[in-house]
Amino acid sequence: MIEFSEVHKAYADGTVALQSLSLTAREGEITVLVGPSGCGKTTTLRMVNRMVDPSSGTVRLDGVDVSTQDPPTLRRGIGYVIQNAGLFPHRSVIDNIATVPVLLGRGRAEARRQAGELLERVGLDPRVGGRYPAQLSGGQQQRVGVARALAGDAPVLLMDEPFSAVDPVVRADLQDELLRLQSELGRTILFVTHDIDEAIRLGDMVAVLRVGGTLAQFAPPSELLAAPVDDFVAGFVGRDRGYRRLQFVGAGSLALSTFPTTGDGWLLVVDDDGRPTGWRQGGDRVALGTVHQEGASLRSALDAALSSPAGRGVAVDDDGRVLGGIEPEAVITLLHRTDALEPADGGDR
Numbered sequence: 001m002i003e004f005s006e007v008h009k010a011y012a013d014g015t016v017a018l019q020s021l022s023l024t025a026r027e028g029e030i031t032v033l034v035g036p037s038g039c040g041k042t043t044t045l046r047m048v049n050r051m052v053d054p055s056s057g058t059v060r061l062d063g064v065d066v067s068t069q070d071p072p073t074l075r076r077g078i079g080y081v082i083q084n085a086g087l088f089p090h091r092s093v094i095d096n097i098a099t100v101p102v103l104l105g106r107g108r109a110e111a112r113r114q115a116g117e118l119l120e121r122v123g124l125d126p127r128v129g130g131r132y133p134a135q136l137s138g139g140q141q142q143r144v145g146v147a148r149a150l151a152g153d154a155p156v157l158l159m160d161e162p163f164s165a166v167d168p169v170v171r172a173d174l175q176d177e178l179l180r181l182q183s184e185l186g187r188t189i190l191f192v193t194h195d196i197d198e199a200i201r202l203g204d205m206v207a208v209l210r211v212g213g214t215l216a217q218f219a220p221p222s223e224l225l226a227a228p229v230d231d232f233v234a235g236f237v238g239r240d241r242g243y244r245r246l247q248f249v250g251a252g253s254l255a256l257s258t259f260p261t262t263g264d265g266w267l268l269v270v271d272d273d274g275r276p277t278g279w280r281q282g283g284d285r286v287a288l289g290t291v292h293q294e295g296a297s298l299r300s301a302l303d304a305a306l307s308s309p310a311g312r313g314v315a316v317d318d319d320g321r322v323l324g325g326i327e328p329e330a331v332i333t334l335l336h337r338t339d340a341l342e343p344a345d346g347g348d349r
């Protein structure tokens with residue numbers, strides 16, 4: 001757990017980076033700091049590993065005031081990932097990852113063996129271990145950066161815009177990978193980004209900061225989308241928030257319709273096991289497209305309805321068998337029945 005209590009930071013030239021920040025990043029969760037350029041995100045993050053010290057106020061890591069700890073020792077217990085990975089250019093990938101375990105006194109051979117395992121864990125071929133960072137793509141370098149931060153078994157990870165320098169497709173892959181790793185490892189992660197979509201995708205909790213270093217709102221992503229506290233947060237959260245909020249709402253109590261089996265309209269084609277294979281209208285056949293899997297969110301349900309040629313989506317069970325039809329109106333009706341708004345399982349993250 002990381003606790004900021006009334007933290008104020010003025011740099012030597014008088015720039016006030018943070019006013020009086022109080023927030024807690026809970027154990028085992030991803031807490032995202034997001035906000036416009038210069039709002040103090042990096043300053044906040046660097047106070048945890050004492051790359052920056054507060055002018056006043058306290059930062060505690062698992063209840064211990066970090067100002068009482070020796071910085072090098074403190075940093076060995078905290079993984080740190082930055083933009084462009086920050087890898088050591090003259091060390092091989094394996095040796096980059098093994099750096100902290102070796103500093104912690106683990107034998108070199110054991111540290112390298114573990115580094116090889118971590119490469120696989122972050123989705124890289126172990127054969128890249130012998131290469132140097134410049135011989136990797138930007139996305140691969142970021143994965144190595146994450147592996148290196150995980151290598152010391154530190155319970156806390158600080159991630160400062162770790163995926164900003166890669167293209168959107170690679171970035172989405174890296175985000176998926178981080179969520180997958182986190183579901184296995186349950187680290188306490190403080191993550192800085194200026195991208196609200198990334199914050200909403202990754203955060204268990206999201207802190208929106210304003211320039212001048214004040215906290216505008218600290219809430220789970222679904223709450224940020226549903227109830228921004230003011231115009232600044234609403235503007236920052238951006239367009240489509242009503243639609244994006246659907247990803248955090250479960251579709252469990254959605255009323256399903258039955259499909260017509262005769263008539264001139266679109267008919268659903270189903271195989272012998274009850275699995276949908278496509279649509280048919282007269283002589284026309286159309287591919288099935290997106291279906292809504294039982295347990296997914298209202299966004300998935302609405303998308304299935306809107307992307308279907310029949311104007312009605314298909315809901316299937318875990319085995320892919322048809323459960324029923326999804327009318328767009330049913331999604332809106334459910335959304336307005338506030339008692340039905342149970343969260344989707346962690347959102348469609």
Ligand SMILES: Nc1ncnc2c1ncn2[C@@H]1O[C@H](COP(=O)(O)OP(=O)(O)OP(=O)(O)O)[C@@H](O)[C@H]1O
Nearest residue numbers: 011013015017036037038039040041042043044194
């Ligand atoms: N060493 C420093 N000396 C003086 N001012 C600084 C220093 N480091 C940061 N600042 C200032 O403090 C404020 C907050 O900076 P910080 O880097 O924490 O913001 P940020 O939200 O991470 O910004 P960005 O998204 O652009 O990285 C800015 O006005 C910045 O110019």
